[in-house]
Amino acid sequence: DVKVTQSSRYLVKRTGEKVFLECVQDMDHENMFWYRQDPGLGLRLIYFSYDVKMKEKGDIPEGYSVSREKKERFSLILESASTNQTSMYLCASSPYPSGLAGSTGELFFGEGSRLTVL
Amino acid sequence: AQRVTQPEKLLSVFKGAPVELKCNYSYSGSPELFWYVQYSRQRLQLLLRHISRESIKGFTADLNKGETSFHLKKPFAQEEDSAMYYCALSGGGKLIFGQGTELSVKP
Numbered sequence: 001d002v003k004v005t006q007s008s009r010y011l012v013k014r015t016g017e018k019v020f021l022e023c024v025q026d027m028d029h030e031n032m033f034w035y036r037q038d039p040g041l042g043l044r045l046i047y048f049s050y051d052v053k054m055k056e057k058g059d060i061p062e063g064y065s066v067s068r069e070k071k072e073r074f075s076l077i078l079e080s081a082s083t084n085q086t087s088m089y090l091c092a093s094s095p096y097p098s099g100l101a102g103s104t105g106e107l108f109f110g111e112g113s114r115l116t117v118l
Numbered sequence: 119a120q121r122v123t124q125p126e127k128l129l130s131v132f133k134g135a136p137v138e139l140k141c142n143y144s145y146s147g148s149p150e151l152f153w154y155v156q157y158s159r160q161r162l163q164l165l166l167r168h169i170s171r172e173s174i175k176g177f178t179a180d181l182n183k184g185e186t187s188f189h190l191k192k193p194f195a196q197e198e199d200s201a202m203y204y205c206a207l208s209g210g211g212k213l214i215f216g217q218g219t220e221l222s223v224k225p
Contacts, residue, residue, distance in 0.1 A: 031211070040127060042204060043162075043215035050211060058212065090162065094213075106152075107213055109162040 003027070006091050006110040013117050019078040021113050023091030031094040032074035033107065034058075034066060036087040043090065049074055081117045089113045120145050122207050124216035131195050132224050139190040139219045141179075141205030150208040151188040153179055154215070157201045165190075165203070175199070195223045 007022040025032065031050050035043040035058075045058030047066040055066050063085060067075045074093075078085055090112050096105040121144040131137055143149055153165040166174045168181040168188060179190045188205060200223045205216040 033212070035215070040217060042124070042217040045212055045214065048212055056211075059214075092162075105208075106164045106167070107154075111161050 004091055004093055004108050004110040006089075006113045008113050009111065011113060011115045013081050013115065015082060015117060017081050017117075019081050019115065019117075021076040021078075021089055021091075021115070023074045023076070023110055024072055025074075025093040025108070026072065027093070027095065027108075028071065029093035029095045029108075030071075031096065032068065033092040033094070034064075034074065034076045035090045035092065036060070037090055037112070038087055046076065046089075078115075081115075083117050085115065086117045087115060089115060120207055120209055120214045122205050122214055122216035124203075124205055124219050126219045127217070128220045128222065130222040130224065133197055134194050137190075137192045137195045137199070137221065137223075139203050139205075139221065141188045141190065141216060143186050143188060143205070143207050145186075145207055145209055147209060149181070149183075151179075151181055152206045152208065152213070153177070153188075153190050154204045154206055155201050156204070162204070195221075197223050197225055199223050 004025045033048040034046045037043050044060050046064050049055045049068045065077045091110040092107040094107050123142045151168045155165040156162045177192045204218045207214045
């Protein structure tokens with residue numbers, strides 16, 4: 001059974017703080033993704049990675065960065081948190097080695113990290 | 119540009135009634151489409167994909183390229199179908215989601 005684990009379920013941070021959200025998957029998947037989930041806006045892709053040390057911007061990368069030093073771990077970083085980054089953050093992985101072309105196939109999601117920025 | 123639109127934020131039906139959750143997409147290539155579901159307090163998970171042409175939990179979805187639609191249907195809704203449903207489009211190595219439709223099935 002695929003397991004995608006997000007280290008923090010709930011975080012409360014102050015404006016301007018640096019925030020790390022960690023995600024680990026245990027199935028040797030090539031692709032990993034970070035989305036934010038907001039009511040009425042659905043899931044919006046922040047960044048994705050199709051290989052170690054590779055990253056690609058999604059639709060809303062501003063204010064975020066990512067790190068993928070190992071295949072199983074994909075971290076989302078908020079360099080200076082702002083109140084409009086209060087959201088639910090979802091990590092996902094996919095086994096298909098598609099790179100930038102072709103289908104992602106099925107995505108396997110973590111339980112989410114709910115971040116509140118005060 | 120890739121885009122997925124789910125026009126209804128909330129769909130409320132009574133148990134036993136038919137359900138149709140709408141999804142329209144915009145994509146220049148040959149689309150691969152999915153429906154994902156999130157039950158209360160559970161993680162988002164795949165419900166079905168168009169290439170499988172399968173029925174999962176009584177739900178079906180047909181890809182209509184002429185109308186660029188991929189509506190999710192079930193003839194008789196059950197209370198346990200209450201959840202958040204997302205339509206998604208795959209392309210360029212990423213999955214683009216719609217805004218989501220909350221389905222509420224009342225007893």
